[in-house]
Every structure is written in C-alpha cells, then in structure tokens.
Amino acid sequence: MSRFQTLHRFFHVAGATDAGSSPAQPGPAASSPGWLAGVLAGVLLATGAGCGRPPDEGAAPGSGGGRLFAVSFQTMNNPFFVDLNEGLRQVIEANGDRLVTLDAQFNSLKQKNDIADVLQQQPAAIFVNPVNWEGIKGSLMEARRRSVPALIVDAPVSDPELVLCQVASDNVEAGRLACEALARVNPGARVVILHLSVNKACIDRVAGFRAEAARHPEMRILDVQEGKGTTEGARPVMRDLLARFPDLNAVFPINDPSALGCLSAIESAGKSGQVTVVTVDGSREGVAAVKAGRLHSTSAQFPREIGRVAAEKAYEHLAGKPVDKDVQIPVRLITRENADAIPGTPPGASNAKQRPEFRMARAPGLAADR
Amino acid sequence: MKRTLPLLMAIVALTGIMALWVPDGRFLTPANLLDLVQQIAVNAILAFGLTLVILIGGIDLSVGAVVALVGTVAVAVLIPAGWVAAALCGLAVAGLFGWINGLCASRTRMPPFIITLATMLVARGLALRFNEGRPLPVPNQERVFLAMGNARVFDLIPVPVLLMLGAFVVTGVLLHRTAFGQHLYAIGGNREAARFTGIRLARNETVVYVLCSLLAGLAGLIHASQLYSAEPGSGQGFELNAIAAVVVGGTSFTGGTGTLPGTLLGAIIIGILDKGLNQAGVHFSLQYVIKGAVILTAVYLDVRRHQAA
Numbered sequence: 001m002s003r004f005q006t007l008h009r010f011f012h013v014a015g016a017t018d019a020g021s022s023p024a025q026p027g028p029a030a031s032s033p034g035w036l037a038g039v040l041a042g043v044l045l046a047t048g049a050g051c052g053r054p055p056d057e058g059a060a061p062g063s064g065g066g067r068l069f070a071v072s073f074q075t076m077n078n079p080f081f082v083d084l085n086e087g088l089r090q091v092i093e094a095n096g097d098r099l100v101t102l103d104a105q106f107n108s109l110k111q112k113n114d115i116a117d118v119l120q121q122q123p124a125a126i127f128v129n130p131v132n133w134e135g136i137k138g139s140l141m142e143a144r145r146r147s148v149p150a151l152i153v154d155a156p157v158s159d160p161e162l163v164l165c166q167v168a169s170d171n172v173e174a175g176r177l178a179c180e181a182l183a184r185v186n187p188g189a190r191v192v193i194l195h196l197s198v199n200k201a202c203i204d205r206v207a208g209f210r211a212e213a214a215r216h217p218e219m220r221i222l223d224v225q226e227g228k229g230t231t232e233g234a235r236p237v238m239r240d241l242l243a244r245f246p247d248l249n250a251v252f253p254i255n256d257p258s259a260l261g262c263l264s265a266i267e268s269a270g271k272s273g274q275v276t277v278v279t280v281d282g283s284r285e286g287v288a289a290v291k292a293g294r295l296h297s298t299s300a301q302f303p304r305e306i307g308r309v310a311a312e313k314a315y316e317h318l319a320g321k322p323v324d325k326d327v328q329i330p331v332r333l334i335t336r337e338n339a340d341a342i343p344g345t346p347p348g349a350s351n352a353k354q355r356p357e358f359r360m361a362r363a364p365g366l367a368a369d370r
Numbered sequence: 371m372k373r374t375l376p377l378l379m380a381i382v383a384l385t386g387i388m389a390l391w392v393p394d395g396r397f398l399t400p401a402n403l404l405d406l407v408q409q410i411a412v413n414a415i416l417a418f419g420l421t422l423v424i425l426i427g428g429i430d431l432s433v434g435a436v437v438a439l440v441g442t443v444a445v446a447v448l449i450p451a452g453w454v455a456a457a458l459c460g461l462a463v464a465g466l467f468g469w470i471n472g473l474c475a476s477r478t479r480m481p482p483f484i485i486t487l488a489t490m491l492v493a494r495g496l497a498l499r500f501n502e503g504r505p506l507p508v509p510n511q512e513r514v515f516l517a518m519g520n521a522r523v524f525d526l527i528p529v530p531v532l533l534m535l536g537a538f539v540v541t542g543v544l545l546h547r548t549a550f551g552q553h554l555y556a557i558g559g560n561r562e563a564a565r566f567t568g569i570r571l572a573r574n575e576t577v578v579y580v581l582c583s584l585l586a587g588l589a590g591l592i593h594a595s596q597l598y599s600a601e602p603g604s605g606q607g608f609e610l611n612a613i614a615a616v617v618v619g620g621t622s623f624t625g626g627t628g629t630l631p632g633t634l635l636g637a638i639i640i641g642i643l644d645k646g647l648n649q650a651g652v653h654f655s656l657q658y659v660i661k662g663a664v665i666l667t668a669v670y671l672d673v674r675r676h677q678a679a
Contacts, residue, residue: 101653113645116409121396132597135598135599138597
C-alpha cells in the first residue's frame with residue numbers, strides 16, 4: 001500500500017464520517033457509524049503510517065524475515081539512547097533479523113506492559129533499560145518463564161540473577177578518571193560534587209571520584225549537592241556554592257548537561273578560569289566546551305558501543321556460547337590535548353573499521369535521567 | 371445501551387483490525403486477551419473514579435500522584451506491619467486526599483482543576499520524601515500483597531482483573547442504581563436546579579472526590595504490587611490516560627452525561643490500541659500520534675452528537 005493510496009483511503013473514510021453523523025439524522029443512532037468510522041479512520045492512518053515510514057526505522061514484525069528482537073528504553077527523549085538503539089539495530093539487521101524499539105516514557109507500568117506485549121510474540125531476546133531497577137523484576141521473571149533471554153543495557157538492576165548479562169559503561173572508572181585529571185592540574189583542589197543521587201550510574205561515578213580523591217591527601221571535597229543532572233538544575237546550585245565557599249576551585253558535576261550549568265554559573269560569577277570543571281559523558285556539547293577550554297575534561301561514554309556489544313552478546317548466547325554476566329564498556333578521558341582527535345559528527349556514518357573509542361556519532365548526553 | 375453500542379462496535383472493529391494486523395494471529399489468543407484485561411486494570415479503576423468526578427463537572431488531576439503516594443505508604447507499612455495494615459494505611463491516605471479535594475471543591479469557590487493540581491504536587495512531594503525518591507522493594511515473602519497485582523485465580527483469571535470488576539460493580543451500582551447516583555447526574559446537568567430540588571451539593575460532591583481518591587488508592591496498591599516495589603516517581607500522566615478512557619467512553623467534560631460501562635469500554639479501547647500497535651510493531655513515535663488522533667476523533671464525534679440531539 002503506497003502512502004498516497006492510504007491517505008486517500010483515510011480521507012475517504014473521514015468523509016464517510018461526516019455523512020454518517022450529518023445533522024439531518026440527529027440522535028445516537030446516526031452517530032453509530034460515525035464512531036466506528038472515526039476509529040477506523042484513525043487505525044487506517046496507523047496502517048498507512050506504518051507502511052509508509054522510512055526504511056531505516058526497522059520493519060514491522062511479519063513484514064520481513066528473520067528473528068524478532070525487542071528493546072525497551074526508559075526514554076527515547078535522549079540522544080544517548082538513540083545512539084544505543086542504533087548500535088543494537090546495526091548488529092541485528094546485519095544478521096538479517098529485526099528490532100522493535102519501545103519507549104517507556106519513564107513510566108514503569110508502560111514498560112511492563114510493553115514488554116508483556118512483545119513477549120507474547122516470543123522474541124529471540126529482549127534488551128531492557130529499566131525505568132525502575134526494582135520494578136523491572138516482574139518483566140524479567142515473565143521473560144524467564146517464556147525462556148526469552150533478557151539483557152540489561154546501560155542501567156543496572158537489583159536482581160542480576162534474572163538476566164543473561166548487563167552491558168553498561170564503566171561508571172566507576174569514569175568518575176575515577178575525572179578525579180585523576182583534576183589532580184594532575186590541581187592536586188590541592190577544593191572541590192564540590194553536583195550529584196544525581198537517584199541514579200545508579202551517577203552513584204557509581206561519584207564512588208569512583210571519591211575513591212580516587214582519597215589517594216590525594218591535599219584534595220578536599222567541600223560538599224555534595226543535588227544538581228538534578230540538567231543544565232537548568234545545576235546552574236543555581238553552583239551559584240549558591242560559589243557564594244558559600246570562597247576557596248572553592250574545582251567542581252565535579254556528574255554529567256555534561258550539569259557541567260554546562262556549572263560553567264554558566266562560574267562565568268556569570270566572574271570566576272572564569274579560577275574553577276576547574278571535570279565531568280563524565282563526552283557529548284558533542286561537552287567536547288565542544290573542552291575544545292574551547294571552558295571544561296577541563298569529560299570522561300566519554302560510548303552508547304553505540306554498548307548497543308553493539310549487547311547485541312553481540314545476545315547472538316553469542318543464541319549460538320550456545322557462554323556469556324559474561326557483567327560487561328563494562330571502557331570510557332575514555334577527553335581533555336584539550338586529545339579533543340581535536342575526536343571526529344566531529346558524521347551521523348549515521350558509523351564506519352565499522354573505526355576504533356570504537358572514536359565512534360562519537362551523536363551527542364551521548366545523560367546516561368540515565370533517573 | 372444505545373450509548374454503548376457505538377463503543378462496542380468500535381471495539382469489535384479494532385479487535386478485528388488488530389487480529390489481521392498483528393502477525394501470526396498472535397493478537398486473538400486467549401493468553402494475549404487475558405494480558406490485555408490485566409493491563410487495563412489500573413487505568414480502568416482510575417477512570418471509574420474520574421467518571422464520577424467529571425460527571426458532576428469536576429476534575430481530579432491528583433490521582434496519578436495518589437497512586438505513587440499510596441504505593442510508597444503501603445510498602446513502607448508493609449515491611450513492619452503486614453499487608454492488612456499496609457492496605458488500610460494506603461487507602462486511608464488516599465481517602466484523606468479525596469476528602470481535602472472534596473472539601474475545597476464543595477465549600478470554596480476554588481476551581482477543581484487548581485485544587486487538584488495543588489494536591490497533586492503535595493502528594494507527589496510526599497511520595498518522593500520516602501526513600502529519597504528511590505524505589506523501595508517489596509520483600510518476596512509478602513505473598514498476599516504481591517498476589518494483588520500478579521497472581522491468577524485458578525491459574526487463569528488475573529487478580530487485578532477481579533479487583534477491577536469488583537470496583538466496577540460497586541461504583542456502577544452506586545451510580546446507576548441509587549438515589550446518590552441520580553443526584554450526581556442532576557448536579558452535573560444543572561447545579562442550581564439540583565440545589566433547588568433539595569440535593570445536598572456539598573456532601574455529594576465531597577463523597578465523589580473521596581470515592582475517586584479511594585479508587586486511586588486501590589489502583590496504587592495494585593500498581594505497587596505489579597512493580598514488586600513502591601516507586602515514588604511512578605504514576606506520572608496516569609490521570610491523563612484515565613481521562614482519555616473516560617472521554618472516549620462518552621462522558622461529557624461539561625458534566626451530566628456519561629455511564630460507567632461506557633468508561634470501561636473506553637478503557638478497553640485505549641488498551642487495545644496500546645497493545646495492538648505495540649504488537650503490530652508500529653514505531654513508538656507513531657503510536658502517540660495514532661492514540662491522539664483516535665481520542666480527538668472520538669470526542670469530536672461525541673460533541674457533534676450532543677449538538678445534533
């Protein structure tokens with residue numbers, strides 16, 4: 001069905017709706033076909049839209065051959081997960097299979113329902129990026145009951161027994177690298193941490209930072225505050241901290257967006273160059289700030305690589321090979337010295353020969369908003 | 371019955387489309403349909419309560435936050451005091467919120483939209499106070515509490531579905547078989563006229579908000595059980611999904627018209643759309659567009675019908 005035929009049918013049915021409930025025949029009886037036609041029209045639109053979408057968005061089950069895989073993300077409103085999805089999709093489609101992507105919109109009930117829906121179709125494997133690391137348990141138990149292997153991407157779960165493997169950035173190392181970079185330029189730093197304390201990935205980053213800070217006796221952590229992981233959340237908090245601690249000369253915001261908020265606060269307080277900012281993410285905006293000399297370092301994550309490795313682990317398992325339970329994707333420190341070596345942004349131009357460390361397609365952004 | 375007929379036809383048509391569209395005939399299997407009714411349970415229970423509120427010309431935006439708050443309260447009580455105390459405390463908190471909403475709506479001139487917007491923030495904030503916003507797991511040995519959201523009677527009928535049917539029967543009898551229900555239609559149709567016929571507006575209105583909140587409390591208990599944890603951040607947007615079920619079910623936003631069976635069918639339609647589009651492999655972005663289009667179409671046709679009549 002072509003897009004135009006479908007559109008034609010859509011409008012045709014919508015026209016019938018008008019006729020069905022014309023004022024000449026008032027009352028509920030006249031509205032019955034109207035209701036029906038209305039709903040049908042909506043669904044026909046759906047059919048048309050489904051058939052007419054660009055081929056790069058993954059085919060509907062049944063429209064192509066191969067096995068079905070599914071991934072449920074806590075949100076797709078974040079370039080980090082868009083990239084992770086790409087990494088999964090490339091491997092899966094290269095194997096002649098297909099991937100369905102589901103967006104939980106930070107709603108754990110929707111995630112549970114989405115996964116139940118897709119499990120009914122007996123997929124070869126599912127990938128889950130949980131909204132709630134406790135609440136995902138029911139879905140994982142259901143997957144196990146149906147013998148569908150489940151792989152966790154990016155955010156850990158409380159019950160690793162239920163999953164085949166977990167693939168995530170090495171967040172402890174990311175935090176450690178940030179502290180190490182800071183210690184090199186400012187060994188006696190007076191540092192504050194802008195946390196996102198509900199997020200497991202951020203908890204790990206701060207743990208890594210603290211562990212490394214303990215090895216530098218001159219360094220002092222003055223305070224840990226909630227930065228909400230966003231630019232607009234971090235800015236006022238940083239401004240208050242600058243006013244509170246006159247000797248403050250370094251900050252560790254747990255991701256690039258909050259680092260940008262800190263930079264804005266530092267610059268508006270007239271303290272540019274006096275406060276060293278180190279962070280984790282490696283998003284396009286973060287790398288640009290490093291190149292401009294505003295941000296000292298960012299420990300880059302590689303979401304596409306997380307997706308690629310997760311998909312490969314699923315195939316290894318399906319081929320009967322044993323799979324590691326816990327896979328950590330290395331992070332890489334980006335400072336002014338190597339920032340120029342990071343290629344800009346060739347979106348979609350993911351050259352398989354590129355070394356994974358340099359595959360920086362789109363802005364990774366925040367690892368997990370919750 | 372005349373009102374529900376178009377909805378039934380829409381359900382049959384949608385089911386037919388999904389049966390053809392979802393590959394390998396996987397939509398119309400008994401297991402999948404049972405899954406469907408289980409998935410709509412929380413939304414339907416919230417929608418039953420909202421039907422009463424919208425029927426009298428009000429609105430309750432706080433139900434989603436009440437779901438989260440009841441979940442956290444219940445799980446916090448559950449661990450030291452057992453499931454009976456947990457359920458009672460959860461429902462008590464919900465009832466308290468409903469009572470405050472009802473009191474403000476009936477005794478003051480504040481608009482219900484603003485009242486419940488404010489109580490939504492209060493409930494959300496209180497929920498997030500628990501456990502610093504992190505999910506609180508339900509211990510595995512709490513079998514009764516976990517059964518509320520996950521067990522199946524005779525290995526077949528999911529418990530949430532039974533709870534939903536129970537809520538449907540109780541609310542339905544109240545609305546369609548008692549003088550109280552008649553009064554709600556009168557209030558929604560014409561407030562002043564209802565007052566002159568001697569209906570006690572304030573008392574009825576307060577009871578409606580309390581009932582709506584109690585139903586949200588029940589939904590909150592089921593939700594926490596289904597998630598094996600209390601999640602302080604959960605339930606966001608639940609009020610909107612429930613309102614969608616209510617209006618698709620034919621309840622008028624201006625009050626005075628609407629039925630509880632209509633709301634149940636509305637919730638089923640939303641459920642079929644969610645599940646069918648997922649299983650047909652429609653891209654998630656398009657699912658929102660389609661759902662929005664269906665809601666808009668349904669409400670438009672409903673409004674036209676009322677203008678014509």
